[in-house]
Amino acid sequence: xxxxxxxxxxxxxxxxxxxxxxxxxxxxxxxxxxxxxxxxxxxxxxxxxxxxxxxxxxxxxxxxxxxxxxxxxxxxxxxxxxxxxxxxxxxxxxxxxxxxxxxxxxxxxxxxxxxxxxxxxxxxxxxxxxxxxxxxxxxxxxxxxxxxxxxxxxxxxxxxxxxxxxxxxxxxxxxxxxxxxxxxxxxxxxxxxxxxxxxxxxxxxxxxxxxxxxxxxxxxxxxxxxxxxxxxxxxxxxxxxxxxxxxxxxxxxxxxxxxxxxxxxxxxxxxxxxxxxxxxxxxxxxxxxxxxxxxxxxxxxxxxxxxxxxxxxxxxxxxxxxxxxxxxxxxxxxxxx
Amino acid sequence: xxxxxxxxxxxxxxxxxxxxxxxxxxxxxxxxxxxxxxxxxxxxxxxxxxxxxxxxxxxxxxxxxxxxxxxxxxxxxxxxxxxxxxxxxxxxxxxxxxxxxxxxxxxxxxxxxxxxxxxxxxxxxxxxxxxxxxxxxxxxxxxxxxxxxxxxxxxxxxxxxxxxxxxxxxxxxxxxxxxxxxxxxxxxxxxxxxxxxxxxxxxxxxxxxxxxxxxxxxxxxxxxxxxxxxxxxxxxxxxxxxxxxxxxxxxxxxxxxxxxxxxxxxxxxxxxxxxxxxxxxxxxxxxxxxxxxxxxxxxxxxxxxxxxxxxxxxxxxxxxxxxxxxxxxxxxxxxxx
DNA sequence: TTGTACGCGTTATCAT
DNA sequence: ATGATAACGCGTACAA
Numbered sequence: 257x258x259x260x261x262x263x264x265x266x267x268x269x270x271x272x273x274x275x276x277x278x279x280x281x282x283x284x285x286x287x288x289x290x291x292x293x294x295x296x297x298x299x300x301x302x303x304x305x306x307x308x309x310x311x312x313x314x315x316x317x318x319x320x321x322x323x324x325x326x327x328x329x330x331x332x333x334x335x336x337x338x339x340x341x342x343x344x345x346x347x348x349x350x351x352x353x354x355x356x357x358x359x360x361x362x363x364x365x366x367x368x369x370x371x372x373x374x375x376x377x378x379x380x381x382x383x384x385x386x387x388x389x390x391x392x393x394x395x396x397x398x399x400x401x402x403x404x405x406x407x408x409x410x411x412x413x414x415x416x417x418x419x420x421x422x423x424x425x426x427x428x429x430x431x432x433x434x435x436x437x438x439x440x441x442x443x444x445x446x447x448x449x450x451x452x453x454x455x456x457x458x459x460x461x462x463x464x465x466x467x468x469x470x471x472x473x474x475x476x477x478x479x480x481x482x483x484x485x486x487x488x489x490x491x492x493x494x495x496x497x498x499x500x501x502x503x504x505x506x507x508x509x510x511x512x513x514x515x516x517x518x519x520x521x522x523x524x525x526x527x528x529x530x531x532x533x534x535x536x537x538x539x540x541x542x543x544x545x546x547x548x549x550x551x552x553x554x555x556x557x558x559x560x561x562x563x564x565x566x567x568x569x570x571x572x573x574x575x576x577x578x579x580x581x582x583x584x585x586x587x588x589x590x591x592x593x
Numbered sequence: 594x595x596x597x598x599x600x601x602x603x604x605x606x607x608x609x610x611x612x613x614x615x616x617x618x619x620x621x622x623x624x625x626x627x628x629x630x631x632x633x634x635x636x637x638x639x640x641x642x643x644x645x646x647x648x649x650x651x652x653x654x655x656x657x658x659x660x661x662x663x664x665x666x667x668x669x670x671x672x673x674x675x676x677x678x679x680x681x682x683x684x685x686x687x688x689x690x691x692x693x694x695x696x697x698x699x700x701x702x703x704x705x706x707x708x709x710x711x712x713x714x715x716x717x718x719x720x721x722x723x724x725x726x727x728x729x730x731x732x733x734x735x736x737x738x739x740x741x742x743x744x745x746x747x748x749x750x751x752x753x754x755x756x757x758x759x760x761x762x763x764x765x766x767x768x769x770x771x772x773x774x775x776x777x778x779x780x781x782x783x784x785x786x787x788x789x790x791x792x793x794x795x796x797x798x799x800x801x802x803x804x805x806x807x808x809x810x811x812x813x814x815x816x817x818x819x820x821x822x823x824x825x826x827x828x829x830x831x832x833x834x835x836x837x838x839x840x841x842x843x844x845x846x847x848x849x850x851x852x853x854x855x856x857x858x859x860x861x862x863x864x865x866x867x868x869x870x871x872x873x874x875x876x877x878x879x880x881x882x883x884x885x886x887x888x889x890x891x892x893x894x895x896x897x898x899x900x901x902x903x904x905x906x907x908x909x910x911x912x913x914x915x916x917x918x919x920x921x922x923x924x925x926x927x928x929x930x
Numbered sequence: 931t932t933g934t935a936c937g938c939g940t941t942a943t944c945a946t
Numbered sequence: 947a948t949g950a951t952a953a954c955g956c957g958t959a960c961a962a
Contacts, residue, residue, distance in 0.1 A: 260939055269951045276941065284947055303707045306941030307653070310644035321688070326663065327673035329877075336664035339690050344703075348708065351688040353656070353676050363610065366679075370640040371653065371685065385782055444953050485880045514881050540666075543822045544851050544881045546858055608933045613957060625932060645955035648938050927959055 259302045268296040279304060281560060300516055308429055310372065310529045319567070320350045320368040323379040324360070328482075329539040330508070330556070334379045337560035345373070345568055355380060362393045375401050375567055381419075382453035402570045404563050407554070408450040409579055416570065418563040418580045419552035422451045425584030426458025429506055429552055431532050434466045437593045438504040442495070443471070444516070444542035445508035446478045455508050455536070473500055478512060488515025488519075489522065503531060510535035510551055517591065533591040537569055547590030555582040596639050598701065603671070605633040606654045616641060619690040647709065649708040656904070657705040659698070660716040663720065665819075666847070666876040669894070671716045671743055674737030674897035682905055684711070689912045693719060699730045712738050712904055718745035718756075718788035739907045741900050744891070745787040746916055755900040755909065757891035759788045763795025764870050766889055767843055769923060773930045775869055780808070782845035783815045783855070790843050792873070810837055812894045815849060825852025833860070840868060847872035847879055847888055854882045870928040885929030 261279075261555030265272040265592075270289060277285050278293040285293075295470045300522045310316045321338055323331045339349045348500035354361045354369060361383075365376065376397055377386075384405065385391055391410060397403050398414040409417040433441050441461045445452055456475070463471040465563055492505075492515060507513040520531045527533065527547055535542060569576040598616075601610040607626060613621050617631040622630075633639075647653045658675055660668045676686045689705055691698045692839060698720075702713065713734055715721075721742065722728055728747060734740050735751040746754035747772045770778050780796045782789055793812070800808040813832055817824045829842075842887055844850040850872030864870065872879060875890035898916045906913040 262939080272940085273942085273949060273951095274947085277948090279942085286947060287947080303703075305648075305649035305939050307644050307707045308954090309941080311642075311648065311939080311956095312941035314644075314954090316644070318687075318708075324661070325673060326676065327670040329666075332669035333664040336662060336690055339663065339688055348705070349688045350655075351672070351676055351686045352680070353673055366640075368685070371643045371655075451678070485877075518883065540820050540822075541878075541881050544878050546855070546883055577705050598957095609956080610933060610958080611931085614932090615958080621931060626931085644940095645938090646957080648940090648955080649957035651938090658957050821957080 258305070261304065263300050264293070264296055264300065267300070269292045281349045290316055291468065300445055314372070315374050316348075316372060317346055318348045318350055318371075318373050319375040319377060320351045320352060320365075320371075320373040321377045321379060322354050322364065322368075322383070324354060324356050324382055324554055326353050328414040328442045328473045329381055329541065330537045333539070333556055334560060336380070336562065337557055338406075341560055341564035345564065348377050357359040358390055358393075360392075365397050366391060367402050369397065373401060374571060375404060377404040377406060377563065378408070381405075381449040381510055382411045382447060384408045384450045386448065386450075386453060402567065404567050406559060406563055410450075411578070416563075416566050416576060416578055416580075418566065418582075419451065419561050420454070420559065420584045421583045422454040422554070422584065423461075425536075425552045425586070427462045427504070427556065428458075428584075429536075429586055430462035432534055433465070433504045433506070433534065434462065434468070436532070438593075439466065439468055440504040441471075441474060441504035442492075442500070442514045443475045443506050443508075444478060444492070445476075446482055446512060447508065448477075452508060459506060475504065482509060482511045485511070485515050485518055488512055489518040492516055492519040493522070504533070505531065506534045508536050510537050510539045510549065512550065513549055513591075514545050516546075517549065527591050528593045534586075541591060544588070550589045550592040551587055553585045553587050554586065558582055560579060595642070596637055597643050598641065601630070601633055601637065601639050604637070605630045611866055613675050620886060632869050652711050653683045653685075653711070655687055655706075655708075655710050656712045656714060657702075657710040658714045658716060659689045659691050659705075659720070660702065661719055663688060663690050666715055666878065667874045669895060670876070670893055674894055675714060675716070675743075675901065677898055678901035680899065683930055684786075686829060695727055695730075702730060706734065706737055710738060711908060712741060714741040714743060714900065714904075715745070716743045718742075718786040719784060721745045721747045723785065723787075723788045723790060726841055739904065741904050743896060743900055747787075748839075748915070752915070753900075753903050753913060755801060755896050755903065755919075756788065756917070757896065757919045757921045759891070759921065760795040760798075762889045762891065762923070763843070764799045765794040765795075765921075766873075766923055767796045767799035768803070770841045770843065770869055770871065770929070771799065771805070773869070775877060775930075776803065776805055778808075778811060778840045778841035778843055779829075779837070779839040780812045780843050780845075780850045781829070782813075783849060784820055784845065785814075789845060811839065815902040819846060819848045822848070822852050822855055826851055826855040827858040829853055830859070841870070842868065843871045845873050846875045847874050847886065849888055850888065850916050850928075854886065864928050865930045869930060871923075880925070881925060887926045887929040888924055890924050892921065892924045895919055 403415040535551040538551040542549040740752040742754040872888040875888040879886040
């Protein structure tokens with residue numbers, strides 16, 4: 257059986273209160289007794305029982321990180337950065353891969369809240385829906401602990417949003433193609449999430465601002481598996497086969513853009529002369545294909561850092577901004593002129 | 594303040610013991626009282642306090658998943674599968690990205706053990722070293738909870754290994770190239786971990802078995818960042834520039850193999866005619882490059898499933914196999930003849 | 931089948 | 947500065 261605070265107090269010849277003070281770095285301990293207690297702790301390699309401690313402090317310094325699928329490139333990176341930031345600040349991470357189903361998510365959250373996490377971090381804009389009722393679970397969770405949103409925004413007490421300005425980024429990306437003389441730009445997307453909607457609006461706005469209001473036939477929603485490039489490629493092939501002509505493709509995601517690169521190669525199209533392509537997320541995939549993919553960097557590392565700082569502030573009782581917005585940046589590589 | 598078991602017991606007109614029995618599914622409760630208690634629990638949406646429960650049960654049904662970097666393709670997938678399996682069996686996952694430094698790992702493990710996880714899962718063969726003293730921390734951890742190794746093997750009480758037969762896989766991969774008439778096969782690797790060593794042995798054995806004992810100049814260790822394809826490409830370029838000729842490349846990792854594809858393209862080499870390439874892990878990257886990469890599938894999903902089954906058995910007090918070995922499989926794509 | 935009483939290992943609030 | 951002692955909320959012998 258592991259030692260308790262009582263054992264230590266006896267061996268050190270003090271009361272458990274004193275041991276507890278030493279443990280928690282209280283000022284009110286004479287230096288000599290502190291040293292004595294510490295030496296005993298050291299000697300017996302004593303560690304306080306986490307559960308008992310949790311009972312006292314109402315916290316185990318743990319936060320729940322929720323994401324749909326942690327093997328997705330973007331989400332995986334986000335989870336990694338978050339875990340690092342949290343650990344550096346003394347918090348551990350309970351990882352939950354909730355998938356996309358609403359009821360699964362709800363039960364997951366209920367479970368995780370019952371484990372007394374100090375906060376919930378929802379990674380990915382798919383956690384906030386356009387349908388307001390579907391966001392009820394966020395409000396509910398926010399009633400118990402601060403809820404942090406990464407890459408999404410939701411206005412509600414005790415929820416804090418950190419995101420990239422996807423609207424502007426897409427506006428800029430689209431405009432850059434149009435300015436280069438490409439006005440038949442296909443828009444490919446695979447999510448109607450918060451940020452998915454923003455991106456699409458950015459594309460539309462850019463088209464409109466260049467008097468290309470007839471963009472409807474260019475917009476295509478892909479709802480297949482995003483990690484199967486081949487399926488994506490045939491999806492694009494079908495669009496072309498149905499008669500749509502295009503000399504540019506903007507994708508809401510690097511995976512989709514890789515599919516576009518493959519499509520061009522299959523059809524003997526030169527990149528970027530015959531077909532220019534822009535992806536999103538600036539993931540590692542951008543440098544795996546040939547030619548390398550131009551993509552929007554959404555400052556993930558900055559976002560995760562900011563999110564954790566905000567969280568620490570909130571947990572510390574400070575007043576923190578409900579929304580932190582970063583600007584994306586177009587990283588030019590070889591798939592654009 | 595949240596309700597306690599006392600509140601529920603009062604409202605239901607029973608003792609806390611009965612509530613506890615209902616909560617934990619004891620048989621010894623009259624059906625009518627069970628229903629009464631359940632209805633009260635339902636009505637007030639009562640959830641037992643996790644900390645108090647942990648104290649009683651000495652467990653919060655949580656396991657620690659350790660990996661060097663959860664944004665790595667391979668590790669990310671492993672973590673994802675593990676989390677899913679564990680959750681399906683009522684366990685939550687504490688994620689720890691420990692990096693590669695030994696002392697960091699040790700302190701991480703100490704911390705996580707103090708949080709009373711039920712088990713530790715070490716993901717990736719880099720957790721077991723060739724230097725025996727460096728594995729002391731595993732033995733130590735195994736003294737407290739069962740330690741599960743994914744993709745590595747270590748013989749020690751209370752540690753259970755699940756892995757792929759990397760030796761055979763590499764032997765087979767190398768042999769397939771030699772049989773295709775390519776006997777100058779470069780071997781690229783980036784890790785001296787347990788499985789890294791096995792892979793290299795497999796390559797050497799295959800070369801030897803075909804009387805190609807002079808393989809030393811073909812073996813190259815890359816110690817740069819594995820997620821920067823360009824650095825990998827120049828690494829290979831240097832090898833070629835220094836005068837080594839080769840018509841095949843086998844890499845211990847898909848990332849390295851992608852670098853090889855890029856190298857071929859930079860030098861106008863035809864794949865697979867001028868240069869055949871085989872990667873390892875059968876990750877998503879294999880279908881992102883052109884031509885698509887031949888790679889070894891190490892049955893990750895089978896491994897993670899088996900690992901969790903073993904863990905459940907161990908926690909249930911059953912006798913379980915200390916080592917479970919799967920066979921890898923060469924997935925032929927377009928970078929090999 | 932049900933209830934009582936105690937133990938679990940802390941933190942926190944009082945005194946001293 | 948230090949020590950008793952009361953929570954904290956649950957599980958579980960043991961008793962009834």
